[in-house]
Amino acid sequence: MxxxxxxxxxxGMGPEILRDMTFDIPKRSFQFLTGPSxxxxxxxxxxxxxxxxxxxxxxxxxxxxxxQIPRAELPMLRRRVGIVFQDFxxxxxxxxxENVALPLRVRGKEESSYRNDVIELLKWVGLGxxxxxxxxxxxxxxxxxxxIARALMDQPEILLADEPTGNVDPPMARRLLSLFLELNRLGxxxxxxxxxxxxxxxxxARRMILTEGRLDIYE
Numbered sequence: 146m147x148x149x150x151x152x153x154x155x156x157g158m159g160p161e162i163l164r165d166m167t168f169d170i171p172k173r174s175f176q177f178l179t180g181p182s183x184x185x186x187x188x189x190x191x192x193x194x195x196x197x198x199x200x201x202x203x204x205x206x207x208x209x210x211x212x213q214i215p216r217a218e219l220p221m222l223r224r225r226v227g228i229v230f231q232d233f234x235x236x237x238x239x240x241x242x243e244n245v246a247l248p249l250r251v252r253g254k255e256e257s258s259y260r261n262d263v264i265e266l267l268k269w270v271g272l273g274x275x276x277x278x279x280x281x282x283x284x285x286x287x288x289x290x291x292x293i294a295r296a297l298m299d300q301p302e303i304l305l306a307d308e309p310t311g312n313v314d315p316p317m318a319r320r321l322l323s324l325f326l327e328l329n330r331l332g333x334x335x336x337x338x339x340x341x342x343x344x345x346x347x348x349x350a351r352r353m354i355l356t357e358g359r360l361d362i363y364e
Contacts, residue, residue, distance in 0.1 A: 146169075146170055146171060146172045146206075146207060146302065146303065146334060147169065147170040147193065147204075147205065147206055147207075147303070148168075148169050148203075148204070148205040149166045149167055149168050149169075149192075149202065149203075149204055150167050150202055150203040150204075150205075151165060151166070151167055151201065151202040151203070152165075152166040152167070152192070152199045152201070152202030152203070152204060153165065153166070153199060153200055153201040153202055154188065154192065154197065154199050154200050155200050161200075161358060162185050162188055162358055163185050163188060163189060163192070163199075163358050163360075164358045164359060165359060166189075166202065166359075166360050168353070168360060168362060170193075170303065170334055170336065171334070172302075172332075172334060173329065173332055173333075173334055174329075174334045174335075174351065175325075175326070175329045175334070175335045175348070175350045175351070176335070176336055176337075176350055176351040176352065176353055177336075177337050177338075177339060177344075177345045177348075177350055177351070177352050177353065178190070178336055178337065178338040178339075178353045178355065179338070179339060179340065179345065179352060179353070179354055179355070180354050180355035180356050181356065182340075184355040184356055184357065184358070185355055185358055186307070186338040186355055187231070187307055187338070189338075189355065189360075190228070190305045190307055190336070190338055192204065193226070193303075193305055193336065194223065194226055194228050194305060195211065195219055195222060195223055195226070196223075198211070198212075206222060207222065207225060207302070209222075224248075224252075224299065224301075225301060225302045225303070226301055226302070226303050226304075226305065227296035227297060227299060227301030227303070227304040227305065227333075228296055228304075228305045228306075228307075229289075229292050229293050229296045229304075229305070229306040229307060229309050230292065230307055231307045231308050231311070233280075233288045233289060233291070233292040234292065235280040235288055235291060235292060235295075236280070237279065237280050237281060238279070239279070239280075240276065240277050240278060240279060241267065241272055241275050241276050241277070241278055241279075241280070241283065241287075241291050242263055242264070242267065242276045242277060244280070244291055244295055245263050245266065245267060245291060245294045245295045245298055246259060246260075246263045246298065247295065248295065248298055248299040249263075249298060249299065252299075259298075262298070263294075263298065264276065266294045266297065266298065267291075267294055269324065270290040270291075270293060270294050270320075270321070270324070271287075271290060271317060271320070272287060272290055272291060272294070275287060275291075284312075285312040286312040286313040286314070286317065288312075289309065289310075289311070289312045289313060290313065290317070290321070293306070293309055293321060293324070297324070297328060300333070301333060302332075302333060302334065303333065303334040303335070303336065304325070304328060304333055304334070304335050304336070305336050305338075306325070306335070306336070306337045306338065307338045308338060308339055308340070309321060309325075309337060309339070310322070310339065310341055310344055311339075311340075311341075315343075318341070318344055319347070322344060322347060322348070325337065326348065336353075351363065351364050
């Protein structure tokens with residue numbers, strides 16, 4: 146589904162932040178992306194989300210060479226990728242329900258076709274009592290869970306999650322991990338960037354370890 150070949154990235158004339166990256170992310174796969182702070186995990190996720198472009202190398206997404214795709218087509222391609230950012234990116238003027246339903250509203254779907262699914266998912270992530278409140282009222286952990294629910298709502302082919310359990314307690318972290326595993330069982334590839342060794346030890350999954358801009362993969 147995704148193929149990187151000798152990919153490197155630098156900002157301006159600075160040193161390469163990521164270098165010599167060659168790897169695949171197969172369909173229906175599950176992997177953790179880990180490594181020390183500052184190693185470039187978030188930058189790699191942004192490359193996978195197509196919000197950054199490499200300074201060298203080739204990236205194929207869903208069978209297409211990104212360097213050959215017109216910029217106007219990228220938003221449609223990104224719809225196949227769900228992403229959970231560390232800063233949540235909830236819209237302050239929308240309720241929890243409206244934030245989670247936003248990807249479907251943007252696609253022009255009728256609310257009657259998704260309302261029950263949104264409510265059920267919010268209940269599952271522990272936000273059943275927070276459906277109609279604004280983000281300003283939510284705690285950091287609640288915002289994190291709302292962002293995860295929003296990313297899952299559009300049933301992406303691949304889900305990218307940047308420290309998705311960083312603001313929740315261990316029981317909720319396990320519950321969210323179960324949600325990611327269930328999503329993977331249903332066919333979505335999952336990449337979770339995390340420092341949480343205890344979380345990774347709960348799953349026999351591939352580990353992608355990023356150190357000083359280079360990637361090592363352990364199956």
